[in-house]
Amino acid sequence: MIRGLYTAAAGMTAQQKNIDVISNNIANVNTNGFKQDRAEFQDLMYQSLNYTAGATSANTSNPTGIDTGLGVRVSGIQKNFLQGNLKETGNTYDVAIQGNGFFQITTPAGEIAYTRNGAFKLDSEGTIVDGQGFALEPEIVVPDDLVKISIAQDGTISGENATTGEISELGQITLVNFINPSGLAPQGDSLYLATEVSGDPIESTPGLDGIGTIRQGMIEGSNVQLVTEMVDLITAQRGYEANSKSINTTDSMLQTVNALKR
DSSP, X not given: OHHHHHHHHHHHHXXXXXXXXXXXXXXXXXOTTOOOEEEEEEEOOEXXXXXXXXXXXXXXXXXXXXXXXOOEEEEEEEEOOOOOOEEEOOOTTBEEEESSOBEEEEOTTSOEXXXXXXXXXXXXXXXXXXXXXXXXXXXXXXXXXXXXXXXXXXXXXXXXXXXXXXXXXXXXXXXXXXXXXXGOEEEETTEEEXXXXXXXXXXXXXXXXXXXXXXXXXXXXXXXXXXXXHXXXXXXXXXXXXXXXXXXXXXXXXXXXXXXXX
C-alpha cells in the first residue's frame, strides 16, 4: 500500500506538469508565432514480483509474470510547429512565413535567434527590428526618402524614391530551417536558439529548398486550438483528481490496518 502512495504522487506530479503546459498554451492563444507545447509521458520502472516465464512447476512457466508499475514521469515537452493561421494586418513591415522556416534575429549578446513572429518595425536608424528592438539578420536599413516599401515572396525588399520615383532594392530576407525544429530551445519573446539536437541552421532564399515564402502585410497567429486545450485541461484535471483519490483511499486502508493493532 505504501507503493500506491508514491505511485499516485508521481501521477499527481505528472498531471500538474501537464496542466502547467496546457495553461501556457492557453495563455499564448493570441501570441504571434507561438507554437503549441505538448507534454509527453513515460511509465516508470517496474518491480517484478514474479518474472515473466518464471517456473510455476517442473514442467510449466508463468505466461505473464507479476510486474507492478511505479508511476509515471514527464519525458519531454514537444513543440508543435504546424503553421498558425495567417492574419492580414496591412502593416508594411508585418511579414508571415507561408510554409517552413524561421526568421533570423541578432540578439544584444551577438547570438542569432530564430522566430516565426514577423511583426517587424523600424528603429530610429531605419533598421528593420522585431518587437524587442533586435535587428533582423541580415540587417536591412530603409532610408527615410523611400516610400511604397515592397517585400516580395522571395524576401526581396525594395522601395520607391519619393522624389525621382526610382525603385531601389534594399536587401533580401533569408529564412532558415532545421532538421529537427523540435530541438530548438525556447527563450521567450517568441525566440528560439539552435541546439545540438536541432541541428545547424540551413539558410535559403524563401521559396527554395523546401523553405516557405514571404507574405507582406500579414502575420502568423498562434497555432493553439483553444477548444482542444480546454478538453485536454479537463482530462488532466480529472487525472489529477483520480490520483488524489488514490492517495486518500490508500491512506484509509493504512488507517484500517493500524486499527487492527488495537
